[in-house]
Amino acid sequence: EKEGFEHFMLKEIYEQPKAVADTISPRIKNGKIVIDELEMTDEDIKKVSRIQMVACGSAYHVCVCAKYVLEKLAKIPVDVDLASEFRYRNPLMAKDTLVIVVSQSGETADSLAALRESKKKGYKVLGIVNVVGSSIAREADSVFYTWAGPEISVATTKAYSTQLAAVYLIGLLFGKVRGTIKDKEYREYIHELGRLPEKIQKILDEKERIQWLANKYSHTKDVFFIGRGLDYAISLEGSLKLKEISYIHSEAYAAGELKHGTISLIEEGVLVVGAATQPDLFEKEVSNLVEVRSRGACVLGLTSYGNYSIEDIADFTVYVPKTQDVFTTSLAVVPLQLLAYYISVAKGLDVDKPRNLAKSVTVE
Ligand code: F6R
Numbered sequence: 001e002k003e004g005f006e007h008f009m010l011k012e013i014y015e016q017p018k019a020v021a022d023t024i025s026p027r028i029k030n031g032k033i034v035i036d037e038l039e040m041t042d043e044d045i046k047k048v049s050r051i052q053m054v055a056c057g058s059a060y061h062v063c064v065c066a067k068y069v070l071e072k073l074a075k076i077p078v079d080v081d082l083a084s085e086f087r088y089r090n091p092l093m094a095k096d097t098l099v100i101v102v103s104q105s106g107e108t109a110d111s112l113a114a115l116r117e118s119k120k121k122g123y124k125v126l127g128i129v130n131v132v133g134s135s136i137a138r139e140a141d142s143v144f145y146t147w148a149g150p151e152i153s154v155a156t157t158k159a160y161s162t163q164l165a166a167v168y169l170i171g172l173l174f175g176k177v178r179g180t181i182k183d184k185e186y187r188e189y190i191h192e193l194g195r196l197p198e199k200i201q202k203i204l205d206e207k208e209r210i211q212w213l214a215n216k217y218s219h220t221k222d223v224f225f226i227g228r229g230l231d232y233a234i235s236l237e238g239s240l241k242l243k244e245i246s247y248i249h250s251e252a253y254a255a256g257e258l259k260h261g262t263i264s265l266i267e268e269g270v271l272v273v274g275a276a277t278q279p280d281l282f283e284k285e286v287s288n289l290v291e292v293r294s295r296g297a298c299v300l301g302l303t304s305y306g307n308y309s310i311e312d313i314a315d316f317t318v319y320v321p322k323t324q325d326v327f328t329t330s331l332a333v334v335p336l337q338l339l340a341y342y343i344s345v346a347k348g349l350d351v352d353k354p355r356n357l358a359k360s361v362t363v364e
Helices: 008-014 016-027 042-047 057-074 109-120 135-139 158-178 183-205 207-217 230-246 255-260 279-294 308-312 325-346
Strands: 050-055 078-082 097-103 124-129 142-145 222-227 249-254 271-275 298-304 316-320
Touching: 008 016, 008 325, 016 158, 016 183, 042 158, 050 057, 050 109, 057 078, 057 097, 057 158, 057 230, 057 325, 097 109, 109 124, 109 135, 124 135, 124 158, 142 158, 158 183, 158 325, 183 207, 183 325, 207 316, 207 325, 222 230, 222 255, 222 279, 230 249, 230 271, 230 325, 249 255, 255 279, 271 279, 271 325, 279 298, 279 308, 298 308, 298 325, 316 325
Parallel strands: 050 078, 050 097, 097 124, 124 142, 222 249, 222 271, 271 298, 298 316
Antiparallel strands: none
């Protein structure tokens, strides 16, 4: 079943170009985004006053990205909550809030409870779900299926990528209907969406460099992932991937938060992965990297081709292809998945079944 790959995780990382294409292409018709399964008229979409995103783990990290993406494209305020927190805090939500629950398995206990809580309060719930017919898919008012196919590895990769694609499609549709995206931009975004699979493939084709870095850093004890904006969102996912399968202590921080405590942990030998793909925040991120480097950290830069000035400060740099700023997360996550994967392999760990973890968390 692994089709020649050593682990399901690597197979699933390699399936991402297809999974993302399968999620996007059925929703683009004659150059327009059409998502029939939302079951929302243009009037319904215009009426949405806020979006409340809820999920656990990596799906929660998709929600953190979604806040930046949806607020930019559709100009709708987005709140993001961990399902385990949301379900018990008696959340106050504005009238006409659309609740979006994101889940690969569709069976995560806390996410399902969050869905039920929202429905009980009378809110419409949209599920972004991978497993057809799962509990969340059945109980949500409408379901956007991510067509990632079965995901076996405990650490999610392709499902995460298709969830991001779902967010882009919803953001573009809402932005178009609500008039917050101009026609020309809309066409450019759709064109660029279609190119994401080949760009992900290009990163996979350059995997040797990540493999080399993984071998070099497999003995590291502490890793900090830092970024701003969408680069913060990607840092959260990179950190979780690393800790869950390589058992290396890692944390993700919004780069601007370092000074408020965490920078005291930076010392000789600590690895800092600095994501800097967002042009408007690039200089700010670089100045944070200067700060950690001057305290002895080894800096691994992650940015888009063209931003070569990062080499002035980074010990090593990984480049991803250029795309629309809002879509870069889909590309930047791939080297981070590969880094975690190859470190786990270098340490001889059980990549697909990390200790203490289950694929589907059906108890709270
Ligand atoms: C991390 C991972 C978990 C899941 C989380 C939610 O690699 O896989 O953090 O993202 O347990 O699971 P779903 O998406 O099935 O609700």
